[in-house]
Amino acid sequence: MSRDRLEAAIADARRAVVFTGAGISTESGIPDFRSPGGVWSRMKPIMFDEFVASAAKRREAWQRVFSGAAGWVGAAPNDGHRAVARLVARGTVAAVITQNVDNLHQESGVPAARIIELHGNASYATCLDCGLRHELEVLKQSFLGRDEIPACRDCGGLVKTATISRAEAATLACDLFIVLGSSLVVYPAAGFPLLAKSCGAGLAIVNREPTPHDALADIVLHDEIGPVLAAAVP
Numbered sequence: 001m002s003r004d005r006l007e008a009a010i011a012d013a014r015r016a017v018v019f020t021g022a023g024i025s026t027e028s029g030i031p032d033f034r035s036p037g038g039v040w041s042r043m044k045p046i047m048f049d050e051f052v053a054s055a056a057k058r059r060e061a062w063q064r065v066f067s068g069a070a071g072w073v074g075a076a077p078n079d080g081h082r083a084v085a086r087l088v089a090r091g092t093v094a095a096v097i098t099q100n101v102d103n104l105h106q107e108s109g110v111p112a113a114r115i116i117e118l119h120g121n122a123s124y125a126t127c128l129d130c131g132l133r134h135e136l137e138v139l140k141q142s143f144l145g146r147d148e149i150p151a152c153r154d155c156g157g158l159v160k161t162a163t164i165s166r167a168e169a170a171t172l173a174c175d176l177f178i179v180l181g182s183s184l185v186v187y188p189a190a191g192f193p194l195l196a197k198s199c200g201a202g203l204a205i206v207n208r209e210p211t212p213h214d215a216l217a218d219i220v221l222h223d224e225i226g227p228v229l230a231a232a233v234p
Contacts, residue, residue, distance in 0.1 A: 002221045007232040009202055009219060013092055013176035018084050019192060020098045020105070023181020023207055027078040027226045030102055051160060052128070058149050058158070065161065066140050077108035079226035080180060083233040085109040095170035099182060099189055101161065116167045118189050125150065129157030171195050176202045180225050184211040193217075 010016065022030070046064075050057045077085075085108040087093040096105055097116045103123040105115050125134045132154050139150040139159065150159040167189075171177065177196035184190040184205075193213050197203045204219040205211055206228055214220045221228055 002219055003228060003231065005219050006204055006206070006221065006228070009176055009204055010087070010092060010178075010232055013202075015094045015174050016087065016092055016176040016178060017170050017174040017196065017201075018087065018093050018096045018178045018180060019182060020084070020096065020100060020180045021182025021184075021207075022100060023183075024078075024080045024225050025075065025100055025102055025104055026181070027080060027224065028075040028102075028104060030075050048160075052158060055149060061160075062139075062143050062150060065136070066143055075102060075104065077104045079230040081105060081108035083226075083229035084180070086233050088114055093178075094174065095166075097167045097170060097192060099186075116170060118167060125159045125161050127152035127155060127157045127159050130155045134159055167192055168195070171201075172199055174201050176204065179203070179205040179207065179211070179213075179217075180229070181207055182211070183207070183209065184213050 046057050046061045051061055081104050084093065084096060084105065088096065088110050093114075095114055095116055096110055097118065098105060099118050101117065101119055106112055106123070124136055125139060126132065127134070130152060132152055134150065134153070142148045143150060151157065152159055171192045172195065174196055177193055179193055182189070184193065184207075190213070193203055193205070194216070197216055202219075203213070203217040204221075205214060205217045206221045206223060206225050208222060208224065210222065
């Protein structure tokens, strides 16, 4: 049975990587970005080059952040997030690579140093020039109170919700790569499971819908993430 195989694979792992997509957070009430009714069916994503080139796009992006338009404000971690946090605390999982920006892995107890956020983080921002961290509450006051598009308080550079990427190194070093709630259709993110597999790691995929990588995986479960992980990681 695939659930038993997943539990056994996790028990045997010594340096696993967990890779999460929107599917792990739908169980917290956050809409899947690309599904019907999700965020991107209601608003077009603002790409990085658009953000940098256009003050109007920057203003629109910050309006979305501070208005809660993306839909993650007030959400809380679910059983899937908490199970991942237990695996990190036990030393089984060395890194969590996530496509999400909702901060729920941090809120579930995973140390920030163990989280690699491929698409940024909606809870803080950094200067694109000097890298200085900016707390969103401070930026929110100037944006909503004085209608100022956030800029770095030190160098005056553009400020954007934070982006970090150490995913490749973590993937190369893992012995088990666990995909949770990702459709695995968007590259380069979808390439990490293939990289792990090519380097000899086991590959497990838990997602409600089939993914393009299912045929290559050692374990595939089309199921809800929270109940599966809660049983596999007591």
